Amino acid sequence: MRLFYAPQSPYARKVLIVAQELGCSSDIEKVVAGAHPVQRNADLIALNPLGQIPALELADGSVLYDSRVICEYLDALCGGTLNAPTGPARWRALTEQALGDGMLAGALLARYETAARPAELQWPLWLEAQLAKSSSALEAIEKNAASLPGRIDIGTITIACALGYIDLRFPDFGWRSRFPGVAEWDAQFSTRPSLVATRPA
Ligand SMILES: N[C@@H](CCC(=O)N[C@@H](CS)C(=O)NCC(=O)O)C(=O)O
Structure with missing residues (x-):
């Protein structure tokens, strides 16, 4: 492949x-x-x-x-179950994947706004609104932060990738101080060998 x-x-x-x-x-x-x-x-x-x-x-x-x-x-x-744990855990993981992918979609649009769009066509309010999706998603994730530790599935993986991309492209976003429960989980989750090996330079 x-x-x-x-x-x-x-x-x-x-x-x-x-x-x-x-x-x-x-x-x-x-x-x-x-x-x-x-x-x-x-x-x-x-x-x-x-x-x-x-x-x-x-x-x-x-x-x-x-x-x-x-x-x-x-x-x-x-033969894994990362994508499809059974029962309610499946729907939780898939919904979290949708949330993490949505954070990424907004963050990529925000990135393209400055990296791909000519300066005279840029719209700062648009960029802010795309990143606001990550803030509101993180508010929801923070409320359920207690459910994150100990889980490795498509939901937790996608959320970690979204946070990693925000750190890479928007280092001043400041999500850790605003969402301490997610930050504590991410600090631990990010030490997994698969996350370390794929961390963007
Ligand atoms: N829904 C797609 C999104 C993929 C995506 O947006 N990839 C970006 C790079 S991270 C890309 O190819 N951007 C170029 C474009 O959108 O034309 C997925 O989950 O794979």
């Missing part, structure tokens, strides 16, 4: 963490692929018409995207 990814991509990081936690990361060859919302990458579009990473090419030439589908595929392939 070939994973098209970038070391700074939080969605690709999610896939890499899942693969490592499932013990199947050695089956995956990593291929760096540039993805940009405006300067679109024709090679990547040939694999994923959306031109986004991560994309996973299988041995038969078929390609899976996006991160949710790839994580579910790896879980099924390796």
Whole structure:
């Protein structure tokens, strides 16, 4: 299998963490692929018409995207339950995945606002509103922070990837002082070898 990814991509990081936690990361060859919302990458579009990473090419030439589908595929392939714990835990994990992915969607739009949009077209209120999604998501996560420790599933992995991306791109966001329960959990969770190995430089 070939994973098209970038070391700074939080969605690709999610896939890499899942693969490592499932013990199947050695089956995956990593291929760096540039993805940009405006300067679109024709090679990547040939694999994923959306031109986004991560994309996973299988041995038969078929390609899976996006991160949710790839994580579910790896879980099924390796016989894991990271993606689909049973009972109420499943719905909690999948809802947390949606929350973490939503934080990331907002944070990426905020990042593109300065990294991809010409200065004269930038709209600071838009950027603020995208990051506000992370604040309101973190408020909800903080209320349930007691449920996070001791869990390794697609929900906790996705939330950790969202926090890692905020730290990388918005180091002044200051979420730790505002959400101390999440900060305490993240400090512990981030020491897992799969998170250390995939931490963006
Ligand atoms: N829903 C997708 C989102 C993937 C995504 O937004 N990836 C970013 C890089 S982290 C990307 O490819 N951006 C380029 C673009 O959106 O055109 C997933 O879960 O994989």
